[in-house]
Amino acid sequence: MNRKISGKVFIFGDNIDTDQIYPGRYLELTAKADIASHCMEGARPGFANEIEKGDIIVAGKNFGCGSSREHAAITLKEAGVSAVVAESFARIFFRNAINLGIPVIICKDIRNGIREGEVLEIDLSTGQLKNQNTGNVFQGEGLSDFLLGILESGGIKPLFKAKYGN
Amino acid sequence: MHALEKILAKKASKELVKAGDIVTCEVDLAEINDLYLQVVESFYEMGGKKVWDPNKVTFVFDHYAPAPTIKSAANHKEMREFAKKHNISLLFDINEGVCHQVMPEAGLVYPGMLLVATDSHTTTHGAFGAFGTGVGATDLACILISGKLWFRVPEVMKIEITGKLKPGVLPKDVILHILGKLGTEAAVYKAVEFTGDTVKDMDIAGRMVLCNMTVEMGAKTSYIAPDEKTLVYLKSKGVDIENLEIPVTDSDYKYSDVYKFDVSNLSPQVAIPHSVDNTVPVQDVRGTKVDQVFIGSCTGGRLEDIQWAYKVLKGKRINKSTRLVIIPASKAVYLEAIKRGYVEALINAGATFTAPGCGPCLGTHQGILAPGEVCVTATNRNFPGRMGSTSANIYLASPATAAACALTGKIVSPQEYITEEA
Numbered sequence: 001m002n003r004k005i006s007g008k009v010f011i012f013g014d015n016i017d018t019d020q021i022y023p024g025r026y027l028e029l030t031a032k033a034d035i036a037s038h039c040m041e042g043a044r045p046g047f048a049n050e051i052e053k054g055d056i057i058v059a060g061k062n063f064g065c066g067s068s069r070e071h072a073a074i075t076l077k078e079a080g081v082s083a084v085v086a087e088s089f090a091r092i093f094f095r096n097a098i099n100l101g102i103p104v105i106i107c108k109d110i111r112n113g114i115r116e117g118e119v120l121e122i123d124l125s126t127g128q129l130k131n132q133n134t135g136n137v138f139q140g141e142g143l144s145d146f147l148l149g150i151l152e153s154g155g156i157k158p159l160f161k162a163k164y165g166n
Numbered sequence: 167m168h169a170l171e172k173i174l175a176k177k178a179s180k181e182l183v184k185a186g187d188i189v190t191c192e193v194d195l196a197e198i199n200d201l202y203l204q205v206v207e208s209f210y211e212m213g214g215k216k217v218w219d220p221n222k223v224t225f226v227f228d229h230y231a232p233a234p235t236i237k238s239a240a241n242h243k244e245m246r247e248f249a250k251k252h253n254i255s256l257l258f259d260i261n262e263g264v265c266h267q268v269m270p271e272a273g274l275v276y277p278g279m280l281l282v283a284t285d286s287h288t289t290t291h292g293a294f295g296a297f298g299t300g301v302g303a304t305d306l307a308c309i310l311i312s313g314k315l316w317f318r319v320p321e322v323m324k325i326e327i328t329g330k331l332k333p334g335v336l337p338k339d340v341i342l343h344i345l346g347k348l349g350t351e352a353a354v355y356k357a358v359e360f361t362g363d364t365v366k367d368m369d370i371a372g373r374m375v376l377c378n379m380t381v382e383m384g385a386k387t388s389y390i391a392p393d394e395k396t397l398v399y400l401k402s403k404g405v406d407i408e409n410l411e412i413p414v415t416d417s418d419y420k421y422s423d424v425y426k427f428d429v430s431n432l433s434p435q436v437a438i439p440h441s442v443d444n445t446v447p448v449q450d451v452r453g454t455k456v457d458q459v460f461i462g463s464c465t466g467g468r469l470e471d472i473q474w475a476y477k478v479l480k481g482k483r484i485n486k487s488t489r490l491v492i493i494p495a496s497k498a499v500y501l502e503a504i505k506r507g508y509v510e511a512l513i514n515a516g517a518t519f520t521a522p523g524c525g526p527c528l529g530t531h532q533g534i535l536a537p538g539e540v541c542v543t544a545t546n547r548n549f550p551g552r553m554g555s556t557s558a559n560i561y562l563a564s565p566a567t568a569a570a571c572a573l574t575g576k577i578v579s580p581q582e583y584i585t586e587e588a
Contacts, residue, residue, distance in 0.1 A: 017549045024528040027201045028237040042551045062351050068286040070204055070302035091355050091386055096302035146188055157212050164311050165213020
């Protein structure tokens with residue numbers, strides 16, 4: 001994968017839990033397109049229609065707290081979210097996102113420096129973030145080689161398939 | 167090293183591990199609940215053919231028990247077929263209850279083990295000295311194929327709780343109070359250990375409540391050092407306690423944080439909408455009208471919780487404008503509650519009982535909330551939309567407080583309504 005990505009930003013608040021990312025009443029769904037159609041429905045109804053492929057979610061602290069549901073990561077991936085930048089992440093969501101190949105970047109100052117609709121550029125290895133509209137630069141936490149390795153393989157599934165699948 | 171580090175070290179075949187290390191560990195038990203047919207799908211997507219060890223895998227059908235929709239029924243069917251095909255005999259079907267109650271009751275949980283499940287509340291098993299942690303479906307599928315999973319060794323935070331609880335103040339009030347003080351982010355990526363006289367005096371059910379809710383402060387796992395009470399419980403469930411290797415924390419281990427709470431003057435607490443750490447004394451919201459009360463789940467559906475409802479409601483009637491849903495956390499809990507007369511007394515008081523399982527805790531079925539309704543619940547999360555409509559208001563409380571709210575139809579402290587020692 002490209003270690004530099006950029007996309008239009010959607011802004012969310014603190015403690016966006018997995019029930020807001022993907023409400024529990026849809027947990028029985030298994031088809032990826034169905035799961036994508038409820039993306040962020042508990043936080044912003046209609047978001048699944050607003051988002052375009054490659055867009056980036058920016059949020060406050062503790063993004064993805066709550067349930068272990070992988071649906072929360074699946075819905076973002078299938079709806080086209082290319083990365084999530086937040087002040088902090090809940091750990092199970094963080095694992096699920098990396099496993100599915102979604103870059104997740106921790107940056108404490110991000111919400112002070114970007115507004116909804118502006119374009120954010122992310123350097124995954126250094127964690128450097130740039131607001132392409134204003135030129136402002138922020139330092140987030142770069143991903144370790146271990147996690148970058150999973151992302152660059154397209155997530156944990158291709159890695160496992162190569163190792164155990166034959 | 168901490169006992170939890172010793173567990174990871176042993177499972178990774180290493181002499182020593184420290185916080186921050188990434189280690190690959192052998193898993194002792196992998197549990198899959200019925201929300202995640204995705205586990206089966208990821209297993210096949212990754213080229214899985216054979217489950218590494220069918221005796222170390224268990225399915226528990228609890229979130230949709232019994233199936234409320236055609237789709238969830240079809241998911242159950244596919245999981246049963248997967249279990250059969252791969253010789254997984256530990257399948258707890260829709261008649262058994264919530265995974266975090268069912269597994270210890272079945273004698274599957276013991277000190278020193280590494281238990282990984284597709285459920286965030288797997289932290290509960292710290293009450294038995296196990297390393298229990300929740301993961302997503304694909305991580306679990308990786309375990310099914312390889313028997314292993316990678317972990318970052320967590321820092322350990324110590325929470326020392328002292329003081330004798332006042333009558334009507336429960337372990338749930340203690341953990342809500344702690345969450346209110348420390349916040350939902352306090353333990354992200356960390357483990358939480360509970361110590362102190364209050365914990366020592368608590369029964370196993372109370373310790374499970376503390377450990378269960380550490381995930382609401384972000385914890386990866388939790389821990390209470392096993393003692394005589396733990397061993398008595400484990401033995402009663404058929405665990406071979408004579409041959410357990412119980413890891414012990416080294417005396418020179420340095421905790422990342424230490425917090426102390428004196429709970430001797432604590433009053434009943436409630437977490438008001440929409441965050442688990444919005445904790446206030448019940449008295450601060452006294453009088454708020456309540457539409458539904460729920461007593462159940464991996465947090466508040468044990469025998470002790472139903473016993474509290476019985477103490478408050480025996481021989482009385484719930485308020486006519488309030489509904490009371492009670493769901494025992496397991497078949498064993500249900501049977502014992504029937505035997506002791508709690509179920510009959512509570513049904514006569516106006517309660518609705520449904521089959522053991524997670525019920526409306528996560529908004530799937532069996533008592534979900536209408537727009538604008540207020541629910542007082544003995545469960546674990548009050549996120550917007552968690553139990554149904556996003557405009558419903560969820561208040562987290564102890565089962566005693568919940569029962570008192572059902573009795574009066576408004577938020578009140580249970581302390582004035584506890585009339586009988588059951």
